[in-house]
Amino acid sequence: MVVLDVSNIEEKYQAVNGEITALKEISFRVEKGEFVSIVGPSGCGKSTLLSIIAGLMKPTSGEVFVNGEKIKGISNHIGYMLQKDNLLEWRTIYSNVMLGLEIQNNLTPENIERVIQLLKTYELYEFKDKYPSQLSGGMRQRVALIRTLAINPDILLLDEAFSALDYQTRLTVTNDVYKILKQEQVTTIMVTHDIPEGISMADKVIILSQRPAVIKEILTIDFEDENRTPLNCRKNPKFSKYFDYIWKELSSDG
Numbered sequence: 001m002v003v004l005d006v007s008n009i010e011e012k013y014q015a016v017n018g019e020i021t022a023l024k025e026i027s028f029r030v031e032k033g034e035f036v037s038i039v040g041p042s043g044c045g046k047s048t049l050l051s052i053i054a055g056l057m058k059p060t061s062g063e064v065f066v067n068g069e070k071i072k073g074i075s076n077h078i079g080y081m082l083q084k085d086n087l088l089e090w091r092t093i094y095s096n097v098m099l100g101l102e103i104q105n106n107l108t109p110e111n112i113e114r115v116i117q118l119l120k121t122y123e124l125y126e127f128k129d130k131y132p133s134q135l136s137g138g139m140r141q142r143v144a145l146i147r148t149l150a151i152n153p154d155i156l157l158l159d160e161a162f163s164a165l166d167y168q169t170r171l172t173v174t175n176d177v178y179k180i181l182k183q184e185q186v187t188t189i190m191v192t193h194d195i196p197e198g199i200s201m202a203d204k205v206i207i208l209s210q211r212p213a214v215i216k217e218i219l220t221i222d223f224e225d226e227n228r229t230p231l232n233c234r235k236n237p238k239f240s241k242y243f244d245y246i247w248k249e250l251s252s253d254g
């Protein structure tokens with residue numbers, strides 16, 4: 001089932017010294033439960049693309065459909081996570097993860113129970129009365145993820161969501177996050193500068209060109225391993241082949 005359909009997106013910014021085309025002819029589809037990574041040179045338009053999918057920005061032309069419906073403005077169907085976890089320091093972990101439901105005026109007993117279950121499953125329940133400053137960076141990022149998943153989004157967008165973490169923590173957190181997302185069957189699109197991270201989590205990697213970004217290629221990642229995790233696939237012989245391929249694509253002009 002296609003959850004996201006991005007159809008022929010173009011984005012032009014009006015800048016002081018003329019027009020900047022950030023995105024051109026961007027079209028792709030994402031199936032339910034799929035994990036798609038987006039890689040591309042710095043400043044090519046990756047964040048712009050996520051903002052358009054989130055409904056925070058209107059494309060100059062083209063359309064985005066979520067579950068077959070054209071998006072108009074900010075959508076409740078989409079969860080968005082950025083580099084900073086944006087947890088509210090004066091709220092406990094519990095009231096942080098409930099925030100989205102609270103804003104949507106959606107604190108029903110079933111929704112509350114679902115979020116409590118997520119906290120329990122992912123070993124954060126015992127910290128529910130603590131404050132964000134009492135948690136490690138990796139735990140904070142998991143709290144931020146659960147807060148985003150609390151609203152039950154159809155699509156999760158991650159923009160460099162793990163880049164503020166130190167390397168060791170980043171490996172563990174991406175591994176934990178991957179398990180959560182696969183288990184909950186969340187359709188995810190992740191922008192990352194880290195090619196290995198992009199490969200390690202993805203079913204597909206979208207490679208963008210220099211600005212104006214066009215899709216150079218959509219690479220299918222398949223380790224032919226039922227027990228694949230972001231950590232163990234790094235040892236798969238195919239991993240370095242994918243890396244070399246993407247590296248070459250990103251380094252070539254045009």
Ligand SMILES: Nc1ncnc2c1ncn2[C@@H]1O[C@H](COP(=O)(O)OP(=O)(O)OP(=O)(O)O)[C@@H](O)[C@H]1O
Nearest residue numbers: 013014015020022041042043044045046047048049
């Ligand atoms: N509001 C704006 N007005 C004018 N130009 C903008 C605006 N936002 C972004 N741009 C330009 O559009 C291009 C794409 O920006 P974007 O932030 O989407 O790139 P990115 O791929 O996410 O970059 P990075 O890898 O650094 O995160 C950049 O050249 C940027 O300068």
Ligand SMILES: [Mg+2]
Nearest residue numbers: 046047048159
């Ligand atoms: Mg960006």
